[in-house]
Amino acid sequence: MIRYHNQTRILVAIDCIIFGFDGSELKLLLVQRGLEYEKGKWSLMGGFVQKNEDFEKGSARILKELTGLEGVYMEQLNAFGDVTRDPIERTVSVAYFALIDIHQYEKQINTEFHAGWFPIKEVPKLIFDHQEMVDMAKQKLRYKAAFHPILFELLPEKFTLPQLQSLYESIFDTQFDKRNFSRKLQSTKLLVKQKDKDRDSSKKGAYYYKLDKKRYEKNFHAFLNFIPNPGNIK
Amino acid sequence: MIRYHNQTRILVAIDCIIFGFDGSELKLLLVQRGLEYEKGKWSLMGGFVQKNEDFEKGSARILKELTGLEGVYMEQLNAFGDVTRDPIERTVSVAYFALIDIHQYEKQINTEFHAGWFPIKEVPKLIFDHQEMVDMAKQKLRYKAAFHPILFELLPEKFTLPQLQSLYESIFDTQFDKRNFSRKLQSTKLLVKQKDKDRDSSKKGAYYYKLDKKRYEKNFHAFLNFIPNPGNIK
C-alpha cells in the first residue's frame, strides 16, 4: 500500500457533549474516566476513532455504548487540536454534541461507565480541555435554539407549553412572557394540540402537544425566531 | 514516554477554503495538487498538521505559504473523517475558511503552487471531498453574513456602498433594494463616510466608507440583520 511519507500520524478521538433536560434544568451526562492517568476523574464520554469508522459512525457508537440509544440528534461541534491537550500522547479530538430525551436514557443506562447527570451550572472539574468543549457546546446550543426548532430533541414525544417554556428559559437563563412565548411557538405551526392533559404539574392541567413531524423536518433548517431580543445572543 | 496502546494513528491535514471578492463576484483560490496521485488536479490549499502545531497555527501557516498574508480572518468549518476520503492513506482533514482582500493577495502571491482564482459558480472538478467542503463553506458564509458583519473582511479598507451591496448580492445570489440596504447598513453605525469618492465605477462617483474599527470589533459577534427576509437562509 502506498502511504504518505515523513508525516506525523496522530490519535484521533471523539468526545460527546450529551445534553438532557429533566423538566426544570439543563443537564450534562458525564462519565468517570476509565483509562489510566486522571482515572476516575470526570470527563466527557469519548473514545478513539476506529480503523474503519468515520466520525458519524464513531460518535453514534460512543453515544450508544453509554446510553444504549440510537437515532439521537448529534452534530459536530468543533475539532480540538492543541498539541498538549492530552498529556499522555498527542490526540486530536472531534467533539460532537447530542440532545437526548433524558427519560429515554434512564431506561437504557449502561452502568459500566459510572455516568452521572450534572446540572449545567454545577459541572465538576473536567479533564483535559473538556470544559472548553462544554462551554462551546452550550454557546452553540443557544445560538441554534434561538433560530431553529432544535430543543424539541430534548423533550419527550408529548410535552406541554409550560414544559417547553421552562426548557427555553433554562437554556437562555432568563424568563419569558408566557403569552408572547405561546403565541410565538404557535405561530410556527409546529405544534399539534392533543386532547389530553398533563395533570401532574398543576391543578388545572396543561394540554399536551406533539410535534408536527412533517413541518418539523421541513422547517428544521429554516429561520424562525424563538426568543425575544435575539440581538443579545452571541 | 507513555502512549495509548493498540490504537490507530491517523494523518491529520488542514484544508483551506479561501474566499475573495473582486468587486463583482465571489471567488475561490485553488491550487494544483503537488503530491503524487491526482497530481496537477485542482484542489484546496492544504497540508498536514505538523508535530508541534495546533490547528490555528497550521491553518495560518498554510494560508501564508500560498498567499504571503498574515492576520487573515479564518474560522474552523468542520472536520472531515470519511475513511476513504483520501485514497492513498486515511487522512482526517480539518477545514478552515478564510476571507481575504483579493487585492492584498495579488501583491504577495507565491507562484510555486500554481494557484488560480475561480468564480464560485465556475469551480473546476476538485479532488477528494473538497467540493463538499466548498459547499459547506459557502453555506456557512451565507449563514454568518446574514447576521454578522463578516463580509467586510473581503473588502479593502476603503469601499463604497454600491461595492458593499454587490458583495452581499453576490453572496446571496439575489438583488436588494438600495435604499433599504443603505439604511440598514448605516443603522449599524459601523460605517464612517469618507470625504473622497470612487470615481472609477460611475460618472457621479460613490463616496468611500471605512469601518469604525472599534464598533466593528465590539459588534462582530452581535446579532445584526443584514439582509431582507432572513427566514429563507438555510
Added chain:
DNA sequence: TTATTAATTGTCCAAAAAACACTTATTATT
C-alpha cells in the same frame, strides 16, 4: 363556599422591515 394555584387567552402600542420613485452629480453627445 372560598381560597389557591397555574393554565389559558387578547389587546394595544412601538419598532422594524419592506415597498416604492424622484432628485442629483457627472460625463458624453449633439
Added chain:
DNA sequence: AATAATAAGTGTTTTTTGGACAATTAATAA
C-alpha cells in the same frame, strides 16, 4: 451651451412583527 445618459443618493408610507401588559378559567384544597 443644451441635452441625454448613467449610476448615486435620499424619504415617505404601509405592513408586519415584536413586546408590554391583565383578566379569566379549571381544578383542587381548605
